[in-house]
Amino acid sequence: MRKKRWKTTTFLCFDIENAILTGEIVERQKDIETSEWKYLVGGKTLDEEDIIIAGKLSATDKLVIITVYREDFEDYEN
Numbered sequence: 001m002r003k004k005r006w007k008t009t010t011f012l013c014f015d016i017e018n019a020i021l022t023g024e025i026v027e028r029q030k031d032i033e034t035s036e037w038k039y040l041v042g043g044k045t046l047d048e049e050d051i052i053i054a055g056k057l058s059a060t061d062k063l064v065i066i067t068v069y070r071e072d073f074e075d076y077e078n
Contacts, residue, residue, distance in 0.1 A: 011045065011068050019043025019051050020063070026052070038066065 023043020030037055041053045052071040058064050 009070060011051065015045035015047075015049075015051070016053060016065065016068055018046050019053055023053075042071070 020041055020043060023041045025039050026042040027040040028037055029040070036056055038054060038056045041055065043051060043053070045051055050071060051068055053068050054066040055063050056066065
């Protein structure tokens with residue numbers, strides 16, 4: 001049996017910032033246990049790569065980034 005390996009990618013802070021500022025919310029999910037909302041933001045890096053940022057708002061209304069990954073965000077519905 002072959003094990004699957006994830007390819008890790010490094011994104012710069014500027015890539016993530018650009019994707020958030022120029023992207024859009026592509027999905028919103030509610031946590032059943034905490035009732036907190038999690039948002040998936042689709043945007044582009046400075047090199048024009050499509051990425052997804054999963055994040056939520058903290059109690060002080062700051063964005064907490066959970067994870068960032070490559071994805072074709074056109075598949076999501078609003």
